[in-house]
Amino acid sequence: MSDKYKVLYYVNQFFGQIGGEEKAGMEPVFKNEKIGPAVGFESFLKGNGEVIGTIICGDNYFNEHKNEALSFIMKTVKEVKPDIVVTGPAFNAGRYGMACGVIAKTIVEELDIPAVTGMYIENPGVDTCKDKVIVVSTPDSAAGMRKALPVMAAITDKLMKGEELGLPEEEGYIPQGKRLTVFSDKRGSQRAVEMLIARLKGEGFKTELPMPEFDKVEPAPPIKDLSKATIALVTSGGIVPKGNPDRIQSASAQKWGKYDITALDKLEADYCTIHGGYDPVYANEKPDRIVPLDILRQYEKEGIIGKVSQYFYTTTGTGTSVGNSIKFGKEIGAELKADGVDGVILTST
Amino acid sequence: MKLELRRIYIKDLQFGEKTSVNNGVLTVNKEELIAYLKEDKKVKDVKLDIARPGEKVRIIPVKDVIEPRVKIEGSGNGFPGVSSKMAQLGEGKVNVLFGAAIVTVGDIVGFQEGVIDMWGEGAKWTPFSKTYNLVVDITPVDGLDPHEHETTVRLVGLKAAEFVGEAGRNVEPDEIMTYEMGSIHEETAKYPNLPKVAYVEMLISQGLLHDGYIYGVNSQLILPTLIHPNEELDGAVISGNCVAACDKITTYQHQNNAVILELYAQHGKEINFLGVILTPELTTLEGKFRTCDYTAKLCKMIGADGAIVSEEGYGNPDSDLLMICKRLEKSGIKTVLITDECSGRDGMSQPLADTTPEAVAVVSTGNVSHVVKLPPADKVIGNAEAIATLAGGWDGSLGDDGSLSCELNAVIGSTSEIGYHNCTVKLY
Amino acid sequence: MFFIEGTFEDVLIKIRDYVHQGVELVSHPLGASIRILFSPYRSVILGEKNNKINAYHIEIIESSIISYRNINAGRKIDYKNAHDYALIDVELLKVSLKSFKEINNNHINLFGGDSFETGA
Numbered sequence: 031m032s033d034k035y036k037v038l039y040y041v042n043q044f045f046g047q048i049g050g051e052e053k054a055g056m057e058p059v060f061k062n063e064k065i066g067p068a069v070g071f072e073s074f075l076k077g078n079g080e081v082i083g084t085i086i087c088g089d090n091y092f093n094e095h096k097n098e099a100l101s102f103i104m105k106t107v108k109e110v111k112p113d114i115v116v117t118g119p120a121f122n123a124g125r126y127g128m129a130c131g132v133i134a135k136t137i138v139e140e141l142d143i144p145a146v147t148g149m150y151i152e153n154p155g156v157d158t159c160k161d162k163v164i165v166v167s168t169p170d171s172a173a174g175m176r177k178a179l180p181v182m183a184a185i186t187d188k189l190m191k192g193e194e195l196g197l198p199e200e201e202g203y204i205p206q207g208k209r210l211t212v213f214s215d216k217r218g219s220q221r222a223v224e225m226l227i228a229r230l231k232g233e234g235f236k237t238e239l240p241m242p243e244f245d246k247v248e249p250a251p252p253i254k255d256l257s258k259a260t261i262a263l264v265t266s267g268g269i270v271p272k273g274n275p276d277r278i279q280s281a282s283a284q285k286w287g288k289y290d291i292t293a294l295d296k297l298e299a300d301y302c303t304i305h306g307g308y309d310p311v312y313a314n315e316k317p318d319r320i321v322p323l324d325i326l327r328q329y330e331k332e333g334i335i336g337k338v339s340q341y342f343y344t345t346t347g348t349g350t351s352v353g354n355s356i357k358f359g360k361e362i363g364a365e366l367k368a369d370g371v372d373g374v375i376l377t378s379t
Numbered sequence: 380m381k382l383e384l385r386r387i388y389i390k391d392l393q394f395g396e397k398t399s400v401n402n403g404v405l406t407v408n409k410e411e412l413i414a415y416l417k418e419d420k421k422v423k424d425v426k427l428d429i430a431r432p433g434e435k436v437r438i439i440p441v442k443d444v445i446e447p448r449v450k451i452e453g454s455g456n457g458f459p460g461v462s463s464k465m466a467q468l469g470e471g472k473v474n475v476l477f478g479a480a481i482v483t484v485g486d487i488v489g490f491q492e493g494v495i496d497m498w499g500e501g502a503k504w505t506p507f508s509k510t511y512n513l514v515v516d517i518t519p520v521d522g523l524d525p526h527e528h529e530t531t532v533r534l535v536g537l538k539a540a541e542f543v544g545e546a547g548r549n550v551e552p553d554e555i556m557t558y559e560m561g562s563i564h565e566e567t568a569k570y571p572n573l574p575k576v577a578y579v580e581m582l583i584s585q586g587l588l589h590d591g592y593i594y595g596v597n598s599q600l601i602l603p604t605l606i607h608p609n610e611e612l613d614g615a616v617i618s619g620n621c622v623a624a625c626d627k628i629t630t631y632q633h634q635n636n637a638v639i640l641e642l643y644a645q646h647g648k649e650i651n652f653l654g655v656i657l658t659p660e661l662t663t664l665e666g667k668f669r670t671c672d673y674t675a676k677l678c679k680m681i682g683a684d685g686a687i688v689s690e691e692g693y694g695n696p697d698s699d700l701l702m703i704c705k706r707l708e709k710s711g712i713k714t715v716l717i718t719d720e721c722s723g724r725d726g727m728s729q730p731l732a733d734t735t736p737e738a739v740a741v742v743s744t745g746n747v748s749h750v751v752k753l754p755p756a757d758k759v760i761g762n763a764e765a766i767a768t769l770a771g772g773w774d775g776s777l778g779d780d781g782s783l784s785c786e787l788n789a790v791i792g793s794t795s796e797i798g799y800h801n802c803t804v805k806l807y
Numbered sequence: 808m809f810f811i812e813g814t815f816e817d818v819l820i821k822i823r824d825y826v827h828q829g830v831e832l833v834s835h836p837l838g839a840s841i842r843i844l845f846s847p848y849r850s851v852i853l854g855e856k857n858n859k860i861n862a863y864h865i866e867i868i869e870s871s872i873i874s875y876r877n878i879n880a881g882r883k884i885d886y887k888n889a890h891d892y893a894l895i896d897v898e899l900l901k902v903s904l905k906s907f908k909e910i911n912n913n914h915i916n917l918f919g920g921d922s923f924e925t926g927a
Contacts, residue, residue, distance in 0.1 A: 161727065195807075197805060197807065198806065198807060205806045205807060206807055207727055207806070208725065208726040208727055208806070208807045209720065209722040209726040209727070209730060209746055209804045209805070209806055209807075210726050210746075210749075210804065210805055210806075210807050211726075211745040211746045211749035211787065211794075211802055211803070211804055212802070212803060212804070212805050213503070213801050213802060213803070214801050214802070214803040215801070216801065217637060217798055217799065217800060217801040218637070218717055218742050218744040218795065218796075218797070218798025218799070218800065218801070218802070218803070219637035219638045219640070219641040219717070219797060219798030219799065220637075220641050220798070221742050221798065221803070222638065222641070222687050222689075222715050222717050222742040222798055223638070223641040223642060223644075223645060223687065223715075225715045225740050225742060226576065226650075226685050226686075226687055226713065226714075226715040226740070227645065227649045227650065229685065229713045229715065229740055230574040230576075230649075230650070230684060230685050230713055235740060237738075237739060237740050237741045238741055238742050238743040238803055238804060239718070239720060239730055239731070239738075239741040239742075239743040239804070241734045241735065241736055241738050241739075241741075242729070242734055243736075244736075488888065488891035488892075488894065488895060489887070489888040489890075489891045490842060490845070490885060490888035490891055490892065492842060525894060525898070526898075583839045583840075585838075585839050585899055585902060585903075586895075586898045586899040586901065586902035586903075587894075587895060587898035587899070588895060589838075589839055589840075589899065599902060599906070622838075622839070622840040622842045622843060623839065623840030623841065623842065624842075625841075626840075627840075660839060661906055662834045662835055662839075662899065662902065662903040662906065663833055663834045663835075663852070663903055663906050663907050663910065664832060664833065664834070664835060664864075664867070665833070665907070665910045665911075666906050666907075666910060667835070669910070691839075692839035692840045693839070693840060693841055694835075694837035694838050694839055694840065694841070694843070694844060694874065695835035695836075695837045695838065695839055696839050698835060698867065721841065721874065721877065721878055722877075723877050723878075723880065724880075724881070728877040729870075729873060729874075729877065732837060732870055732871065732873075732874040733866075733867070733870055734870075747841055748841075748878065768885075768887075768888070773881050773882050773883065774881075786841075788840075788841040788842070
């Protein structure tokens with residue numbers, strides 16, 4: 031046996047060379063060979079480490095059967111005993127990113143084995159794991175594979191040699207959010223005066239303590255007369271007609287749907303949730319718990335509100351990127367406005 | 380105003396026959412100094428000790444650090460309004476025992492902290508591990524109330540600095556630093572194209588163990604006030620602040636205010652340094668509004684284009700810092716803030732107690748909750764029991780080998796918000 | 808005067824409840840140093856109850872609670888020095904009251920008395 035460290039690799043059905051979207055439902059399998067990006071990755075380890083096997087799992091399967099998928103993966107990790115686990119890179123693929131992130135973090139937390147992955151900064155998978163896993167910052171599409179792999183390999187190599195990682199921007203990983211106290215070669219007063227002079231000259235400067243950024247939305251003016259207002263229901267709780275006719279994703283949604291509720295007094299058994307991020311039992315028992323049509327109809331009859339809008343709008347919030355959320359919001363908002371809706375009840379889960 | 384700070388390099392400190400400086404060696408007559416300090420009727424006992432850089436010595440709990448000096452030309456030797464007669468400061472010649480410091484210890488209340496380690500890991504975190512420290516440990520007479528106790532300890536420290544400083548009166552300095560600045564009008568005529576910069580120095584002004592003094596006036600009682608930088612360098616501002624070990628401004632740091640020195644260094648080159656505005660940090664919100672409005676107004680009145688604002692402490696002063704920033708930025712005055720942060724032991728928490736989007740340029744001088752591991756000392760000067768307080772509070776802070784884990788907030792000057800030390804924070 | 812049998816955090820939470828009902832915050836809920844955040848005692852002055860809620864006061868009390876929890880996570884309250892903390896608390900309170908009276912020309916309307924305290 032060589033003294034090379036052992037890497038276990040994880041990829042989805044596509045990078046595992048099984049197939050595209052039509053294979054996204056496949057259950058995880060373990061192959062004791064290197065497949066897809068694992069081949070390139072290993073070549074960048076410069077002979078210090080080797081990939082001892084690859085786990086492949088469908089993106090939909092993972093997100094919809096998280097517990098089953100994880101238990102298979104954890105069992106495999108325990109059996110093959112790698113020194114480090116590498117997942118992805120997932121670039122900007124949301125479902126793949128969620129899988130890469132959750133798997134890597136679970137391995138770090140439960141088995142104390144280090145893990146490295148790679149993602150585009152806006153991938154919702156980043157936030158699932160970046161505090162525990164080193165997430166290499168990658169371009170947003172698979173065209174960036176050749177850029178991502180050497181960086182992931184270099185960081186893997188450093189971790190295996192027990193070397194400390196430098197600053198995120200130097201090493202190429204996404205900051206884990208740890209603010210560490212270190213010594214500067216200049217004392218604080220000098221840094222402050224230099225920063226001020228740079229500002230006064232209109233030159234670039236870098237704050238040492240960025241203020242949190244809040245996305246502020248100006249609230250709409252209050253509804254003057256609720257009894258004449260049209261109220262719409264919008265949810266990110268994944269309530270859809272049974273069968274999910276528009277095939278809205280259960281996580282990392284790529285689209286939203288709207289459904290006519292003119293004829294309904296409440297949502298019953300022909301509606302359910304496809305949301306992959308919470309226990310669906312109570313929502314499926316009574317979908318009004320997520321989309322409160324029953325109460326709203328009652329208010330309509332009592333004259334508290336004018337009327338309920340013709341459609342309700344729905345998507346899933348879990349793992350959905352900020353970019354997509356903004357896009358959905360704008361599209362749905364435009365429709366509501368065109369329909370003369372005065373107010374919206376937006377429910378999350 | 381023209382002030383000469385004439386540095387006599389001190390390379391060693393010892394007790395001996397005559398209080399004097401010879402070839403950079405500062406000798407202090409122990410008995411004479413003790414007798415002088417005991418002239419204060421409220422002092423029961425004084426213990427003196429020496430701590431040199433590199434010695435395995437820990438000093439705790441430190442109240443204040445003061446630089447020994449003597450004024451050989453110009454009015455106001457010592458600390459006018461506090462330990463000596465009132466005088467206008469800022470002009471003349473001062474002989475400085477550069478590299479020596481008076482360090483006062485003594486507990487007024489039981490939970491006091493403030494550690495200086497002279498060697499190893501701990502030494503890295505405090506600027507006062509590099510000075511030759513004469514440690515003055517004061518026991519007051521019984522029956523003093525806490526206010527009198529605090530005043531006594533404060534005055535004794537200042538007097539000790541004056542006494543020791545006197546040894547430098549007739550010694551030729553190794554280096555002369557000259558600080559000269561005319562009126563704002565004159566300086567602006569000299570440097571018409573340089574941006575005008577004000578320095579806003581905030582002072583904790585909140586009551587017992589939480590005060591600062593300007594010519595002896597408690598800063599609680601003032602509106603923000605404009606002061607010539609030379610006055611502060613000459614001893615006009617002293618510390619009565621015995622909490623916030625890591626980020627309080629000791630008297631030594633007022634005498635050597637790092638922001639003032641840095642702005643002076645750039646005066647006439649990159650900037651036109653207008654002066655210092657001392658701003659009290661009050662406890663009431665109305666009081667905070669008043670001082671913050673007034674500070675911004677002073678900056679506008681003197682025509683500042685830019686300002687540096689330094690905080691003292693953590694918690695409610697964060698609100699003042701950001702309110703001042705907001706007002707200055709809204710008036711078009713470009714502002715840089717200096718503050719430390721409390722981002723938790725793991726560095727993952729929200730760093731400040733308050734935030735504002737206007738604070739675009741901030742220098743961070745360290746996370747006060749950053750944990751440092753200090754090995755056991757050969758000798759503890761002060762109160763060894765205070766080490767338990769220092770370490771106490773959480774599990775695993777005292778090691779079996781006598782080492783202790785403590786947060787930076789207990790280490791004197793570690794996260795100095797006037798940027799006196801070189802800690803910073805990086806995002807990993 | 809309200810005396811809250813509990814911790815510093817309990818006092819902050821009680822204050823939050825009042826501030827959300829429109830009671831004015833007169834003094835800042837936090838001290839000026841980390842050490843004072845370890846205190847088992849804390850007095851804070853509240854003012855009159857208004858019909859309008861003060862958004863800035865809400866921001867202050869909410870962020871004070873976050874800071875308090877952040878600093879005291881995993882830390883034990885320093886009961887050993889409780890007496891000294893009580894002494895400092897009352898001294899700081901005196902200064903706040905004096906400053907408050909000066910600002911208001913001694914026309915004080917403090918909510919239900921004057922302050923919140925906590926006892927260990």
